[in-house]
Amino acid sequence: MMALLLAAGLALVALLPGWFGGFPPGRLLGLAASHAGLALAGVVPAALLGLALGVLVTRPSGRALRPAADALAAAAQAVPPVVAVALAVPAFGFGWGPTILALLLYGIMPVLRATVAALEAVPPEARLAALALGYTPAGALREVELPLAWPLVLDGLRVALVLAVATAAVGALAGAATLGTPIVLGLQNQNQLLVLQGAAATAALAFAAEGLLLALAGYGAGRGRRSSASPASSDGTAQSRKP
Amino acid sequence: MIAFENVSVSFDATEALSCVNLQVAEGVLCALVGPSGSGKSTLMKLVNRLVEPSAGRVLVRGADVAGQDPARLRRSIGYVMQSTGLFPHRTVAANIGTVPRLLGWDSSRIATRVADLLELVQLDPDLAQRLPGALSGGQAQRVGLARALAADPDILLMDEPFGAVDPITRRDLRAELRRIHAGTGKTILLVTHDPEEALELASQVVVLRDGAVVADGAPAALVAEDAPEFARTLLGGGQPGLRRLSLLPAEVARDACPAPADAPALPEGATLADALSRMAETGRDVLALGKGSLRLEAVLARGR
Amino acid sequence: MIAFENVSVSFDATEALSCVNLQVAEGVLCALVGPSGSGKSTLMKLVNRLVEPSAGRVLVRGADVAGQDPARLRRSIGYVMQSTGLFPHRTVAANIGTVPRLLGWDSSRIATRVADLLELVQLDPDLAQRLPGALSGGQAQRVGLARALAADPDILLMDEPFGAVDPITRRDLRAELRRIHAGTGKTILLVTHDPEEALELASQVVVLRDGAVVADGAPAALVAEDAPEFARTLLGGGQPGLRRLSLLPAEVARDACPAPADAPALPEGATLADALSRMAETGRDVLALGKGSLRLEAVLARGR
Amino acid sequence: MRAGEAGRALLLLAVLAGLLLPWLTVAPNRLLPGTATNGFSGLGWAAAAALAALALAVPRRVPAWLGAAAGLGGVALLLVATGWAAADSLEGLASAARAGLGGGFWLGLVAGAALVVARGAALPGPGRAALAAVALAALWLPWQAGSFESLSLVVEYRARQAAVHAALLRHLMLAGAALALALLLAVPLAWAGFRRPGAAGPVGATLGAVQVVPAIALFAALIPLLAGLLALLPALRGLGLGAIGPAPAVLATAGYLALPLWRSVLGGLAAADPAAVAAARAMGMTEGGITREVRLPLALPVFAGGLRVAVVQAIGLVTLGGLVGAGGLGALVFEGLSQFATDLMLLGALPIMALALAADALIRLLEHRLGASA
Amino acid sequence: QAARPVVVSSKIDTEGALLGNLILVALERASIPTEARLSLGPTRIVRTALVAGEIDLYPEYTGNGAFFFQQPEAPAWRNGDTAYEAVARLDREANRLIWLARAPANNTWAIAVRGDVARAENLATMEDFGRAAGAGKLRLAASAEFVESPAALGSFERTYGFSFPRDRIVVLPGGDTAVTMRAAAQGISGVNAAMVYGTDGAISALSLVVMQDSKGAQIVYEPAPVVRQAVLEAHPGIRAALAPVFASLTLEKLQQLNARVAVEGQAAAAVARAHFASLG
Numbered sequence A: 001m002m003a004l005l006l007a008a009g010l011a012l013v014a015l016l017p018g019w020f021g022g023f024p025p026g027r028l029l030g031l032a033a034s035h036a037g038l039a040l041a042g043v044v045p046a047a048l049l050g051l052a053l054g055v056l057v058t059r060p061s062g063r064a065l066r067p068a069a070d071a072l073a074a075a076a077q078a079v080p081p082v083v084a085v086a087l088a089v090p091a092f093g094f095g096w097g098p099t100i101l102a103l104l105l106y107g108i109m110p111v112l113r114a115t116v117a118a119l120e121a122v123p124p125e126a127r128l129a130a131l132a133l134g135y136t137p138a139g140a141l142r143e144v145e146l147p148l149a150w151p152l153v154l155d156g157l158r159v160a161l162v163l164a165v166a167t168a169a170v171g172a173l174a175g176a177a178t179l180g181t182p183i184v185l186g187l188q189n190q191n192q193l194l195v196l197q198g199a200a201a202t203a204a205l206a207f208a209a210e211g212l213l214l215a216l217a218g219y220g221a222g223r224g225r226r227s228s229a230s231p232a233s234s235d236g237t238a239q240s241r242k243p
Numbered sequence B, C: 001m002i003a004f005e006n007v008s009v010s011f012d013a014t015e016a017l018s019c020v021n022l023q024v025a026e027g028v029l030c031a032l033v034g035p036s037g038s039g040k041s042t043l044m045k046l047v048n049r050l051v052e053p054s055a056g057r058v059l060v061r062g063a064d065v066a067g068q069d070p071a072r073l074r075r076s077i078g079y080v081m082q083s084t085g086l087f088p089h090r091t092v093a094a095n096i097g098t099v100p101r102l103l104g105w106d107s108s109r110i111a112t113r114v115a116d117l118l119e120l121v122q123l124d125p126d127l128a129q130r131l132p133g134a135l136s137g138g139q140a141q142r143v144g145l146a147r148a149l150a151a152d153p154d155i156l157l158m159d160e161p162f163g164a165v166d167p168i169t170r171r172d173l174r175a176e177l178r179r180i181h182a183g184t185g186k187t188i189l190l191v192t193h194d195p196e197e198a199l200e201l202a203s204q205v206v207v208l209r210d211g212a213v214v215a216d217g218a219p220a221a222l223v224a225e226d227a228p229e230f231a232r233t234l235l236g237g238g239q240p241g242l243r244r245l246s247l248l249p250a251e252v253a254r255d256a257c258p259a260p261a262d263a264p265a266l267p268e269g270a271t272l273a274d275a276l277s278r279m280a281e282t283g284r285d286v287l288a289l290g291k292g293s294l295r296l297e298a299v300l301a302r303g304r
Numbered sequence D: 001m002r003a004g005e006a007g008r009a010l011l012l013l014a015v016l017a018g019l020l021l022p023w024l025t026v027a028p029n030r031l032l033p034g035t036a037t038n039g040f041s042g043l044g045w046a047a048a049a050a051l052a053a054l055a056l057a058v059p060r061r062v063p064a065w066l067g068a069a070a071g072l073g074g075v076a077l078l079l080v081a082t083g084w085a086a087a088d089s090l091e092g093l094a095s096a097a098r099a100g101l102g103g104g105f106w107l108g109l110v111a112g113a114a115l116v117v118a119r120g121a122a123l124p125g126p127g128r129a130a131l132a133a134v135a136l137a138a139l140w141l142p143w144q145a146g147s148f149e150s151l152s153l154v155v156e157y158r159a160r161q162a163a164v165h166a167a168l169l170r171h172l173m174l175a176g177a178a179l180a181l182a183l184l185l186a187v188p189l190a191w192a193g194f195r196r197p198g199a200a201g202p203v204g205a206t207l208g209a210v211q212v213v214p215a216i217a218l219f220a221a222l223i224p225l226l227a228g229l230l231a232l233l234p235a236l237r238g239l240g241l242g243a244i245g246p247a248p249a250v251l252a253t254a255g256y257l258a259l260p261l262w263r264s265v266l267g268g269l270a271a272a273d274p275a276a277v278a279a280a281r282a283m284g285m286t287e288g289g290i291t292r293e294v295r296l297p298l299a300l301p302v303f304a305g306g307l308r309v310a311v312v313q314a315i316g317l318v319t320l321g322g323l324v325g326a327g328g329l330g331a332l333v334f335e336g337l338s339q340f341a342t343d344l345m346l347l348g349a350l351p352i353m354a355l356a357l358a359a360d361a362l363i364r365l366l367e368h369r370l371g372a373s374a
Numbered sequence E: 001q002a003a004r005p006v007v008v009s010s011k012i013d014t015e016g017a018l019l020g021n022l023i024l025v026a027l028e029r030a031s032i033p034t035e036a037r038l039s040l041g042p043t044r045i046v047r048t049a050l051v052a053g054e055i056d057l058y059p060e061y062t063g064n065g066a067f068f069f070q071q072p073e074a075p076a077w078r079n080g081d082t083a084y085e086a087v088a089r090l091d092r093e094a095n096r097l098i099w100l101a102r103a104p105a106n107n108t109w110a111i112a113v114r115g116d117v118a119r120a121e122n123l124a125t126m127e128d129f130g131r132a133a134g135a136g137k138l139r140l141a142a143s144a145e146f147v148e149s150p151a152a153l154g155s156f157e158r159t160y161g162f163s164f165p166r167d168r169i170v171v172l173p174g175g176d177t178a179v180t181m182r183a184a185a186q187g188i189s190g191v192n193a194a195m196v197y198g199t200d201g202a203i204s205a206l207s208l209v210v211m212q213d214s215k216g217a218q219i220v221y222e223p224a225p226v227v228r229q230a231v232l233e234a235h236p237g238i239r240a241a242l243a244p245v246f247a248s249l250t251l252e253k254l255q256q257l258n259a260r261v262a263v264e265g266q267a268a269a270a271v272a273r274a275h276f277a278s279l280g
């Protein structure tokens, strides 16, 4: 698990300076916990929404909505998270609310795109076979299309998660306790060490999240295919790392 | 069992089928042949509502399919595709057990059924836990067949089921199918590109061309001299006389008188064409067939 | 023209070919048959160095290919694949003109050549500006053939060239190939799954099994009674007698005496099997063949 | 959900937006939160007429062109009526008073526009072009007639018209430069990764590592880095490189774009039909020839997909250039941020979204062309 | 060197835009060639750019010298004159930067309370604020810097003898007074008191009341143009061109001008031109 190793290394980079006048490690850890929670709170609805939209626009009935959904996702992606946070503060107050909204906007596109691409890549014969055997459309989606699309969808989720962890730093601007706090403080006080600590801690968290996601997914896949003698159920990292 | 009444199907611009009328009786193995794009697959998909008619009615077991729940209907009809369409993420056993699971069978009953089916299509039980990616083409086709048979449907749709396998495996699978059809008496609709296969397996052959049925009848009738020209060319392959002989069991020309003691013997179940081949090989004009004999003139007389 | 001397090929764990010795003389159409995975494609790819032997030598036009520049060698050898491998982003004309362009021909010469080739493979010149995606299977196969012929190579490698087309188109393409081979005298290596095709087209048939040559000879010899069992089963299809008759032109059994006036006539170029079919169809045991006649006994006598 | 139901859901969304959320807000100045009016009471008869037109766009019986046109009419009417209502509501107030657009307006606009796009998507090419032209006219005419001049957003625009135009142009240039730089980086790397699959892993990991650095940190961290570099190599200054301004913005943005571009080029190269590649090799093409003549052309559609992602990201990310003195629409956004003036932020953010959408549509068109020709 | 225009810059905030535009207008009138790089970024960026020579001139606050030279506790920063002298000397010696004449307007940190709250609780000075701080009626929005720096909130607390409960502070790490004031005015997240700067134009528009720092707890932040010595030598006219402009910027005047930009939404350039014209 290369991601987890990287995460550990970066975490050291982030924490070590704490003993030499940098940002105190205790506070950094507290911020990291809050950061992780915030990122999760943003990425989960983004993932659900992206998945739901992706499924919707690949159904025969939702195909008409595809251009609109694509355009919306692109627009959402183009709003810089800082701006989204700032615009959302008057409506949502300080703290998590506006940040979650920004993460939501930012996370939908990767998940939506990955879901659509993955569902379109499902072999048409498998889909046809599912219908021909008497699956209802929903059953075919649940038991055939989604499982086959899963590796690519997972890739999209991974991207969204990493983006969310990196982006959650802007929550600092809205008063949420995140690893963006030392970054913004450092920027204001010209303290490069704080910026480095914040950035390294954020990166560490992102890698750790990625590693955990892949480990969880690999575990799930492994359980699903435990009984198979085939070499196909290989390590998830190697598969999803492929472009 | 299956009836098409004035059925037409249009896709956007193209008319895939126009005014098709066709009956397939219970227990019949009906072969659909015709050039590529003639509408064979479309005709077949009407039966389990993968395609909807733009005009006309399709009756299955006497009832119009239009009024039936598609999922229920499909579970009651087996379907085998050329590209197998096996679910790549499910083991062989899970693939075969799909429809029973949809029908809510309990798992021990499914397991028993899967084991029976593997035996029926002559697959090693060890394959049950493999994923389809790890099967050879012929094995995958057998799994596809087993999957279609799983819930013991009385109707089986087979769309070029043996298209992707080599000729040796193909011959095996063909024998398999004949055996299963004989043993179960299912109604089978079989799309094939191979005229020999159609003639050999089917008791009814339907020839399609440009979305219309141009011939429909017993195999022998379609290679006879009075058969429609297109069907004759398609099915006869330049030697309609020999094709006819290959459709007839040797018994029909048997002579009760015993053959000379040194006459070569013809095995049980051989066709008249087999008899002719054996005569050419041995240079003899009489063969022993069971207790009786088979004479060259009698064989040739049946080619008309 | 082409010679394999003690050639073996290993891929990682599997030995695809072991100790193959084989000669293909100039102008011969040699068919390679055998079950899937027996090494047919591998043998063919040795010729243009798409595969390198792990032991032994491959000689083309008398010279070991190992010493030759692969790109130059390949440009001098035509190659047709089952999946056509047409470039989807190039027009039919550009596809056909690929090797001439690589060889640096000027564009007007290429254009003339493309037009000639389209005529040779009997394609409408209007197709020249289409993209391959807009062709039917049979048309695409013809374009693939034309592309392989473009620089007029003296050697042509064809790997299941007619695998993906329906039987009617397939029969046309087969006739095409026979015509081209007869007209140009090229040395052709043809991989096919279809025993009938091999017997009908080839003057030399090579049977492979598990990476070894198990039979090599004239088609008739391989379905004879003394042929190796495996080859006989593979090629004979259960009726080796009739297969042999289908390999022989009707002339070999002709009788100089004229036939009765009402005897049905057999067209020029028909085989003995065709004659037998005609006899079965008409119920007659004498046919008119040119000025002479053809009698049933004479036909059957050749099946041995 | 059937197509008609999707349309009905959008219509319902528009109605709810108008009923439950503030549509227009009137405030004594641009900083104070205003008092809200909801869409229907504010717009009067126009709201009813607009909704009726939108409702006509929903049923599938209505032909696509008519549905799209009706929807478009409804949206246009909503916009114009909102402009008029804003003018009415400012009547007699001090000059600092502002009429701002509320969440209900934006949600209603998005729902209405989605309805039009969904119906318009069913039209043939020329029909879509005509629809787009009519949509532009429907915005342009009332804009020229001054129907929108009372909206706070337009007031902000009028106050710095020239600056907005300049920022737009500069934003495009920055995004273009970042994209070009990222291409220069990603294409050779992808090529190397394709030739030597062993190299792809580390390159992917490195480019991926950039993604996890928070954007604000990266943009800011580049300044001391560049300053140090320039101190070492003052000659670079002559090339127009500076520690502040476009250089860090373009560099940082390019860093983020490299990954999607690299992935799509690599994926595209690998996507070529193996049969076509095998055929090319068998005909005696050299490896270089195969790449030039077979792999690259066949990779283009895949590559266009990656390019689309990268362009949208570029337009979004370059905004942060406003923090490092690069200018562009980001400068407007951050000026708005520093005053906490919502409309000024929107004045920067809306063109960014519009640019992103336009670029997305443009590349999609290109993709379509490529897809059609390949 | 003389032909090179003076690169004028400013910070990316309302007052920065205003002062930067004023400088531009003044230099233009004095026929000194200029190149505008206004609203370049936050303090750090602009300061780095000036030290690196990327820009030539921008308005900075005297009190920031406390942080540039890392001596926040030094008493010199708490008086207008000594602060100016200190920063001018330090910057000339360390960076060859010249501080020109400053404006008599102290843009220092202060705390403002919602008008209705101030009236209800009778709050006018920091003493009043200190008394009310512990009562749990106030919720303060402030930047992390304001909360954590001993020279800011800490200095207020020490000077006026109170301690503001930390759990009643909404800390915004990059927080600008525009945000904190708006939060207090609008009551976002229950906030009713805000960190502000003395010259913020929006204070009265947002009905906030500034608590008087009667004991001078804060560092003095008076704006002044800072220019690179080499540039000043090349264009000696800069000094005379800018002095009257900055002299005109009293606290009230600067608040007014800021309000025109921040509250009324006029463009900073237009406001600057109008003010310059009013100077005659």
Ligand SMILES: Nc1ncnc2c1ncn2[C@@H]1O[C@H](COP(=O)(O)OP(=O)(O)OP(=O)(O)O)[C@@H](O)[C@H]1O
Residues within 6 Å of the ligand: B011, B012, B014, B015, B016, B034, B035, B036, B037, B038, B039, B040, B041, B042, B043
């Ligand atoms: N889903 C579809 N949309 C549009 N046209 C279709 C569709 N399915 C089939 N067609 C068209 O309908 C006609 C009949 O197709 P069908 O698949 O039934 O032919 P077929 O006889 O099965 O051919 P093949 O032997 O190649 O499988 C063809 O012209 C085909 O292009």
Ligand SMILES: Nc1ncnc2c1ncn2[C@@H]1O[C@H](COP(=O)(O)OP(=O)(O)OP(=O)(O)O)[C@@H](O)[C@H]1O
Residues within 6 Å of the ligand: C011, C012, C014, C015, C016, C034, C035, C036, C037, C038, C039, C040, C041, C042, C043
């Ligand atoms: N590139 C390769 N790497 C590893 N094994 C290979 C490779 N190419 C072929 N083989 C193996 O070599 C053996 C012979 O393959 P080959 O493709 O020559 O068979 P074939 O007779 O052409 O079969 P088919 O009729 O299926 O095309 C097979 O076992 C195959 O799996």
Ligand SMILES: [Mg+2]
Residues within 6 Å of the ligand: B040, B041, B042, B159
């Ligand atoms: Mg078909």
Ligand SMILES: [Mg+2]
Residues within 6 Å of the ligand: C040, C041, C042, C159
């Ligand atoms: Mg092969």
